Amino acid sequence: MKQWYMLTLVGEDRAGIVAAVTRELFNCGSNLGEAAMVRLGGNFSVMLMVEYGGDPELLQQALSGVIERFSLNLHLMQISGELHHHLEPNLQLTVYGADRTGIVAEVTAALAENGFHILDMRTDVAGSSSEPIYVMQIEGFCSLGVAELLPRLKAAAAQQVEIALREIDLMIG
Amino acid sequence: MAVLEILRYPDARLKREAVAVEHFDSALQAFIADLEETMRAGPGGIGIAAPQVDCLQRIVLIDLRGLRKPVPNHGRVVLINPEITTWEGMAVGREGCMSVPDYTGNVIRAERITLTACDAEGVTQQYDFSGYEARAVQHELDHLDGLLFLDRLVSRHRDLFRRKVYQEPPPAK
Ligand SMILES: [Zn+2]
Numbered sequence: 001m002k003q004w005y006m007l008t009l010v011g012e013d014r015a016g017i018v019a020a021v022t023r024e025l026f027n028c029g030s031n032l033g034e035a036a037m038v039r040l041g042g043n044f045s046v047m048l049m050v051e052y053g054g055d056p057e058l059l060q061q062a063l064s065g066v067i068e069r070f071s072l073n074l075h076l077m078q079i080s081g082e083l084h085h086h087l088e089p090n091l092q093l094t095v096y097g098a099d100r101t102g103i104v105a106e107v108t109a110a111l112a113e114n115g116f117h118i119l120d121m122r123t124d125v126a127g128s129s130s131e132p133i134y135v136m137q138i139e140g141f142c143s144l145g146v147a148e149l150l151p152r153l154k155a156a157a158a159q160q161v162e163i164a165l166r167e168i169d170l171m172i173g
Numbered sequence: 174m175a176v177l178e179i180l181r182y183p184d185a186r187l188k189r190e191a192v193a194v195e196h197f198d199s200a201l202q203a204f205i206a207d208l209e210e211t212m213r214a215g216p217g218g219i220g221i222a223a224p225q226v227d228c229l230q231r232i233v234l235i236d237l238r239g240l241r242k243p244v245p246n247h248g249r250v251v252l253i254n255p256e257i258t259t260w261e262g263m264a265v266g267r268e269g270c271m272s273v274p275d276y277t278g279n280v281i282r283a284e285r286i287t288l289t290a291c292d293a294e295g296v297t298q299q300y301d302f303s304g305y306e307a308r309a310v311q312h313e314l315d316h317l318d319g320l321l322f323l324d325r326l327v328s329r330h331r332d333l334f335r336r337k338v339y340q341e342p343p344p345a346k
Binding site: 084085086120122137167168169170172 | 269274
């Protein structure tokens with residue numbers, strides 16, 4: 001019986017990793033679901049939903065060559081895969097400011113307290129090494145509107161950060 | 174009147190170019206009534222184009238009056254053989270499509286457009302659309318040329334802070 005797995009690969013970023021991994025996955029008869037690759041601090045990382053009918057040991061073995069070649073760290077876990085049920089975000093949040101510890105914890109705690117379900121998050125450290133800036137982009141769903149939620153987020157982030165909260169007005173045509 | 178079947182991608186019929194309407198007869202009026210009923214039964218309910226119901230004619234219908242969050246609009250508008258004459262401004266917005274279930278993405282559209290089109294009786298009219306209504310009109314007009322919002326997707330993440338690339342990106346994967 002086919003089973004979904006979450007395959008996570010992390011390593012030094014080099015050209016050709018995605019192509020090599022997906023080729024091996026295709027060759028061993030597995031099927032790809034949703035996936036996200038991101039480069040974090042120069043590191044390659046990818047999470048792939050993989051559907052496979054055989055022994056997961058065989059799946060790992062199939063990838064062993066490419067894992068070794070690119071010195072990747074692999075994690076494979078069985079998941080209950082669910083496709084065709086995307087949740088739609090209704091709010092988009094941008095937070096930026098001088099890089100300091102605690103920004104993410106403060107803002108996300110306030111989001112959680114207000115029932116904000118984070119569906120997508122990217123954070124980056126930009127600027128220069130002497131003056132880093134922190135940039136966070138979040139999308140999610142919350143039953144509160146901008147007028148209610150924004151003041152609460154601003155109150156939660158005690159120090160100087162810029163917070164913008166916008167509605168995502170989805171248009172289905 | 175009848176609710177027509179909405180074609181869903183990957184149905185190749187959605188990728189064809191529609192032809193101009195020549196006869197403003199009772200058959201056209203009947204089709205417009207069906208198109209309207211189909212639009213109102215759909216998940217978006219604010220716009221539809223004839224090719225979405227396998228009619229290869231340059232006919233678009235929009236009506237934003239039913240939106241949960243009201244926006245300025247022209248009410249129910251039938252646009253036949255429409256031609257955009259002026260474009261102004263650009264904005265990123267989130268779109269979905271009745272012909273592409275379970276997916277939404279960011280698309281850049283003009284913020285204001287001027288357009289000429291025939292009405293249901295064949296009389297040429299001129300319209301100024303802006304904001305949400307302009308987005309809806311542009312989305313529907315794309316269907317007349319066999320284009321989906323998938324053909325115009327832009328990044329979900331890199332639209333705010335990374336518009337300029339200062340550094341060579343790493344080689345493609
Ligand atoms: Zn559409």
